[in-house]
Amino acid sequence: MKNIGLYFGTFNPIHIGHLAIANHMVEFSDLDEVWFVITPQSPFKQKKTLLDNNHRYQMVLEATLDYPKLKPSKIEFDLQQPNYTVNTLVHLEEKYPEGYHFSLIMGEDNLKGFHKWKNYEVILERYSLYVYPRISKGVIAHQFEGHSKIHRVAAPIMEISSTFIRQQHALGKNIKPLLPAAVWEYMDEMNFYKNLKATP
Ligand SMILES: Nc1ncnc2c1ncn2[C@@H]1O[C@H](COP(=O)(O)OP(=O)(O)OP(=O)(O)O)[C@@H](O)[C@H]1O
Numbered sequence: 001m002k003n004i005g006l007y008f009g010t011f012n013p014i015h016i017g018h019l020a021i022a023n024h025m026v027e028f029s030d031l032d033e034v035w036f037v038i039t040p041q042s043p044f045k046q047k048k049t050l051l052d053n054n055h056r057y058q059m060v061l062e063a064t065l066d067y068p069k070l071k072p073s074k075i076e077f078d079l080q081q082p083n084y085t086v087n088t089l090v091h092l093e094e095k096y097p098e099g100y101h102f103s104l105i106m107g108e109d110n111l112k113g114f115h116k117w118k119n120y121e122v123i124l125e126r127y128s129l130y131v132y133p134r135i136s137k138g139v140i141a142h143q144f145e146g147h148s149k150i151h152r153v154a155a156p157i158m159e160i161s162s163t164f165i166r167q168q169h170a171l172g173k174n175i176k177p178l179l180p181a182a183v184w185e186y187m188d189e190m191n192f193y194k195n196l197k198a199t200p
């Protein structure tokens with residue numbers, strides 16, 4: 001049985017913060033692999049600045065090539081949008097009926113809003129959450145404090161975001177160190193995120 005940690009996100013683009021968390025999870029928890037699930041449309045996010053799914057997938061692929069325990073997943077590409085995680089989990093169980101045990105990876109920021117996710121009780125009943133620290137506003141709902149399915153993992157905190165990367169790149173700042181080298185090269189070659197108007 002392989003323990004898979006599912007790391008959901010838009011990854012627009014994937015950055016070293018995402019990569020450091022995923023690597024920490026496979027090295028310092030009981031997860032065997034982390035799958036980056038590239039979400040076509042997150043329920044709470046606007047779509048206007050979102051790069052095409054396949055480009056975001058390609059950048060995750062490039063970022064993880066040197067890490068055999070980290071893998072990109074296209075599982076949500078053909079599912080209904082916006083992509084509710086509970087639906088994706090049902091689909092994953094159908095696609096991988098044996099040999100895999102799935103858990104979710106999320107930052108403390110997402111845990112703070114987790115009670116707003118579709119069927120979050122069902123998710124928590126069936127899956128464990130691996131939660132890492134993240135500086136953010138708000139509080140964790142009482143019901144999640146000390147919950148037996150919520151495992152805290154003391155991963156390093158790196159406060160960068162894809163929004164910051166897109167904005168600063170459009171302004172001409174050098175954001176190269178914040179991206180895996182192959183992602184930077186792909187992004188630069190393809191001229192992504194150059195237009196400030198399309199980069200809020
Ligand atoms: N620097 C970081 N450290 C740890 N977790 C992060 C970091 N940046 C984003 N995440 C988390 O990783 C997951 C996937 O990231 P996602 O691409 O959706 O967010 P993001 O980088 O904040 O993007 P955006 O700025 O475009 O909203 C989310 O759960 C998000 O909270």
Ligand SMILES: O=C(O)c1ccc[n+]([C@@H]2O[C@H](COP(=O)([O-])O)[C@@H](O)[C@H]2O)c1
Binds near residue numbers: 009044084086110118
């Ligand atoms: O299922 C939900 O209701 C739900 C609500 C918000 C977010 N999510 C998932 O969480 C991932 C990270 O969310 P976000 O908005 O912080 O990028 C996103 O890619 C979605 O897969 C899922």
